[in-house]
Amino acid sequence: MNTAGSPTLSINVFPVEKIRKDFPILALKLKGHSLIYFDNASTTQKPKVVIDAVKKYYEEENANIHRGVHHLSAAVTLAYEKARGTIGKFINAGKEEEVIITKGTTESINLVASSFGKKFISAGDEIIVSEMEHHSNILPWQLLCEEKGAVLKVIPINEKGELILDSYKKLIGPRTKLIAVTHVSNTLGTINPVKEMIAIARGAGEIAVLIDGAQAAPHLQVDVQDLDCDFYCFSSHKLYGPSGVGVLYGKEKWLNAMPPYQAGGGTIKKVTFAKTIYADLPLKFEAGTPPIEGGIGLGVAIRYLEGIGISRIATCEQELLNYATAKLQKIEGLRIIGTSSTKASVLSFVIEGLHPLDIGTILDQVGIAVRTGHHCTQPLMEHFGIPGTVRASFSFYNTFEEIDKLEEGLKKAVRMLS
Numbered sequence: 130m131n132t133a134g135s136p137t138l139s140i141n142v143f144p145v146e147k148i149r150k151d152f153p154i155l156a157l158k159l160k161g162h163s164l165i166y167f168d169n170a171s172t173t174q175k176p177k178v179v180i181d182a183v184k185k186y187y188e189e190e191n192a193n194i195h196r197g198v199h200h201l202s203a204a205v206t207l208a209y210e211k212a213r214g215t216i217g218k219f220i221n222a223g224k225e226e227e228v229i230i231t232k233g234t235t236e237s238i239n240l241v242a243s244s245f246g247k248k249f250i251s252a253g254d255e256i257i258v259s260e261m262e263h264h265s266n267i268l269p270w271q272l273l274c275e276e277k278g279a280v281l282k283v284i285p286i287n288e289k290g291e292l293i294l295d296s297y298k299k300l301i302g303p304r305t306k307l308i309a310v311t312h313v314s315n316t317l318g319t320i321n322p323v324k325e326m327i328a329i330a331r332g333a334g335e336i337a338v339l340i341d342g343a344q345a346a347p348h349l350q351v352d353v354q355d356l357d358c359d360f361y362c363f364s365s366h367k368l369y370g371p372s373g374v375g376v377l378y379g380k381e382k383w384l385n386a387m388p389p390y391q392a393g394g395g396t397i398k399k400v401t402f403a404k405t406i407y408a409d410l411p412l413k414f415e416a417g418t419p420p421i422e423g424g425i426g427l428g429v430a431i432r433y434l435e436g437i438g439i440s441r442i443a444t445c446e447q448e449l450l451n452y453a454t455a456k457l458q459k460i461e462g463l464r465i466i467g468t469s470s471t472k473a474s475v476l477s478f479v480i481e482g483l484h485p486l487d488i489g490t491i492l493d494q495v496g497i498a499v500r501t502g503h504h505c506t507q508p509l510m511e512h513f514g515i516p517g518t519v520r521a522s523f524s525f526y527n528t529f530e531e532i533d534k535l536e537e538g539l540k541k542a543v544r545m546l547s
């Protein structure tokens with residue numbers, strides 16, 4: 130226990146106060162209150178090393194990559210490709226060429242839906258998603274199904290917010306071509322058994338499996354070879370890196386067989402009006418000038434996280450989640466949405482009789498940032514019969530004291546709004 134009566138992390142080697150100093154924005158005062166940032170599932174704050182890397186890029190390194198012979202262009206091309214290597218190692222990709230740098234998770238999924246879809250999906254084929262997907266992992270498949278006359282099938286969830294694996298097995302059939310499922314639910318926090326799900330798909334024929342890792346990469350050690358997934362997608366801005374940049378990992382055999390997603394500068398070996406020969410991986414999928422400072426910044430963010438240690442981050446965040454769950458569920462009328470025993474540090478809830486938006490507004494008055502609404506998971510809201518939730522999502526830079534303040538703020542909201 131510390132002086133405020135809150136527990137300190139049992140992994141007391143975790144230097145949270147020192148770590149918080151790495152994030153300049155955490156010192157912010159809002160309306161006279163210290164910022165308490167619990168909207169990490171939307172986007173995470175950036176450590177100074179990332180901010181400095183982006184600043185340094187513009188002050189000392191700015192040039193376009195992959196096509197200049199001059200000093201700056203060559204140096205920044207090296208830095209960008211070094212970042213690709215860092216990203217590849219972070220997820221244990223077998224080859225750097227399997228790491229495509231995109232605008233973010235949404236673009237990564239759209240790339241696969243468009244390019245894989247063009248080549249491998251025909252009328253009557255089936256694509257499986259789950260009921261807990263973010264809209265970004267529903268709509269590209271819905272569009273593809275409409276375009277090709279394919280069929281979208283949905284894995285249902287139980288009341289704890291877990292995928293029903295028996296139903297999943299039954300959905301897989303001879304026409305199943307692709308399964309797209311989230312590793313961690315952005316609304317429920319559920320960590321899905323994706324390795325097991327991939328193994329099940331492997332037993333059913335040549336089915337590609339795409340994992341939406343937007344909410345997993347910041348919390349879990351991801352190993353794409355161990356998972357044996359065909360595609361893995363995530364966003365830099367949720368991983369303490371700059372926004373506007375993300376990753377598509379894809380197995381070489383698929384990426385080589387897929388047509389370019391967008392065509393343009395950077396994607397080619399030779400262009401004539403009669404025929405164009407496209408570049409090898411990864412450039413075939415990286416049309417136009419990429420988010421150079423973003424890619425470099427993401428590499429720096431990953432190195433920063435590795436410096437702390439992903440498993441230490443996971444342990445710390447689990448403790449915060451457990452502490453918050455125990456505290457908040459004692460508040461009268463509060464119901465947690467998403468009660469799986471395997472969760473990342475995302476805590477969604479509703480309070481009987483109160484609108485999530487009103488709760489969020491009252492918390493904001495005391496400097497606490499949470500997210501309210503449907504979290505881009507409307508089918509999930511429909512499943513639970515609610516318009517939205519309040520979502521507090523924790524990062525390793527959050528503290529028990531901040532969770533105590535959330536509890537106080539929620540009690541205040543109940544008093545004011547009831």
Ligand code: PLP
Binds near residue numbers: 170311314341
């Ligand atoms: N998938 C999940 C599970 C998410 O949580 C999000 C964003 O919240 C996305 C996809 C989309 O990510 P982005 O907006 O970075 O493309």
